[in-house]
Amino acid sequence: MRVEAVRGMPDILPEETPLWQYVEAEVREAFAIYGYREIRTPIVERAELFSRGVGEATDIVHKEMYVFPDKKGQLLALRPEATASVVRAYIEHGLHARGGVAKLYYLGPMFRYEKPQKGRKRQFHQYGVEAIGSLDPALDAEVIDLAWYIMERLGLRREGLFLRLNSIGCPEDRPRYREALREHFVPHRERLCPDCQRRLEENPLRILDCKVPTCQEIARDAPRSVDYLCEGCRAHFRELLGYLDALGLAYEMDPKLVRGLDYYTRTVFELASRDLGAQDALLGGGRYDGLVEALGGPPTPGVGFAGGLERLILVLGVREPPDKCFRLIHGPDVYLLPVGEGEKIEALRILAQLRRAGIPSDMDYAGRSLRKRLQAAARSGARCALFLGEEELSRGEVKARDLASGEEEYVPVGELVDYLKRRG
Numbered sequence: 397m398r399v400e401a402v403r404g405m406p407d408i409l410p411e412e413t414p415l416w417q418y419v420e421a422e423v424r425e426a427f428a429i430y431g432y433r434e435i436r437t438p439i440v441e442r443a444e445l446f447s448r449g450v451g452e453a454t455d456i457v458h459k460e461m462y463v464f465p466d467k468k469g470q471l472l473a474l475r476p477e478a479t480a481s482v483v484r485a486y487i488e489h490g491l492h493a494r495g496g497v498a499k500l501y502y503l504g505p506m507f508r509y510e511k512p513q514k515g516r517k518r519q520f521h522q523y524g525v526e527a528i529g530s531l532d533p534a535l536d537a538e539v540i541d542l543a544w545y546i547m548e549r550l551g552l553r554r555e556g557l558f559l560r561l562n563s564i565g566c567p568e569d570r571p572r573y574r575e576a577l578r579e580h581f582v583p584h585r586e587r588l589c590p591d592c593q594r595r596l597e598e599n600p601l602r603i604l605d606c607k608v609p610t611c612q613e614i615a616r617d618a619p620r621s622v623d624y625l626c627e628g629c630r631a632h633f634r635e636l637l638g639y640l641d642a643l644g645l646a647y648e649m650d651p652k653l654v655r656g657l658d659y660y661t662r663t664v665f666e667l668a669s670r671d672l673g674a675q676d677a678l679l680g681g682g683r684y685d686g687l688v689e690a691l692g693g694p695p696t697p698g699v700g701f702a703g704g705l706e707r708l709i710l711v712l713g714v715r716e717p718p719d720k721c722f723r724l725i726h727g728p729d730v731y732l733l734p735v736g737e738g739e740k741i742e743a744l745r746i747l748a749q750l751r752r753a754g755i756p757s758d759m760d761y762a763g764r765s766l767r768k769r770l771q772a773a774a775r776s777g778a779r780c781a782l783f784l785g786e787e788e789l790s791r792g793e794v795k796a797r798d799l800a801s802g803e804e805e806y807v808p809v810g811e812l813v814d815y816l817k818r819r820g
């Protein structure tokens with residue numbers, strides 16, 4: 397019986413990986429230019445990190461997290477997102493003690509048990525940044541600017557994208573806002589979906605991002621969080637808007653935008669594509685000023701975002717793949733053709749030599765006829781074929797054929813590297 401991949405956990409095939417590598421390289425470079433350094437946290441964490449960090453009542457933790465006991469019964473989870481992990485590492489390694497703002501980025505697979513659909517898989521890949529250690533709204537603006545910069549680098553038009561923005565205030569503002577939401581939703585309790593009836597008790601903010609149409613309809617004229625901000629949060633948001641204006645970054649105020657994670661405070665945002673339909677967010681983020689403390693660190697503010705590589709590739713895939721992408725597809729430049737079995741040892745030796753000299757080269761291992769192998773050489777895209785015959789080798793030479801022009805010449809084995817490099 398054939399064993400197949402787990403549903404929602406797709407392979408990324410060789411013809412797709414060049415686009416992935418291209419996007420990953422661009423994203424990494426953008427992060428580096430903005431002063432962020434990579435952190436690599438493990439894929440498996442204690443489940444409690446996410447129930448405490450992301451929130452027990454969130455869909456991510458409540459419904460979508462892969463949780464399992466290890467052999468000692470310790471409850472572990474496949475990470476559903478990376479912010480909680482990065483903050484855990486930040487605390488665990490005392491990065492706060494180094495002072496200043498820790499600017500960290502990550503890139504890697506995350507796991508959520510969701511209904512698999514286009515651009516949304518159970519194993520998916522996120523790129524993201526966390527800037528931990530400052531309340532300055534200029535840092536929020538920097539993070540948003542970085543999100544735009546990534547899209548610019550990838551050649552996505554500004555007109556095709558838009559930024560949704562909101563402020564959900566601080567924990568002091570939250571009780572009043574939550575109460576206002578509860579008052580708004582309670583009269584409609586019976587019409588809310590079963591999840592939202594639960595959310596009404598646990599955290600009515602979560603109703604605002606419910607995807608069920610009836611819930612969305614009831615949420616349409618719900619109270620707006622920006623009307624429940626304290627003076628400090630209002631000033632913070634005002635300053636951020638001033639910085640965004642100064643940077644020429646447009647935004648659309650979205651009072652429904654609360655993001656599906658409990659740790660957010662103040663600024664929340666999403667960068668969305670007009671080409672993606674209903675699930676249009678390319679990346680999302682915001683401030684999490686209470687998260688470090690909630691996970692056992694000293695009170696430390698932070699801001700960041702995360703985006704899905706699958707979505708980005710979906711949006712990029714509709715265009716011509718950029719030239720840079722093709723440079724990553726490394727076919728052989730040189731193809732070796734040992735004429736008989738006896739020449740195979742010499743072929744392997746030459747192959748090892750060429751490769752160590754940095755010349756992409758290959759030969760046929762399928763045991764086919766010389767004619768078939770020559771076809772394989774042509775198909776491989778190599779520019780040059782090297783024929784290794786008994787007679788030539790006895791003279792210490794091989795026959796080189798230019799696969800485009802058909803021109804042939806004899807080259808001493810000892811001069812092959814120079815010869816091939818000279819041909820360029």
Ligand SMILES: [Zn+2]
Nearest residue numbers: 566569626629
């Ligand atoms: Zn506040």
Ligand SMILES: [Zn+2]
Nearest residue numbers: 589592606611
């Ligand atoms: Zn609902």
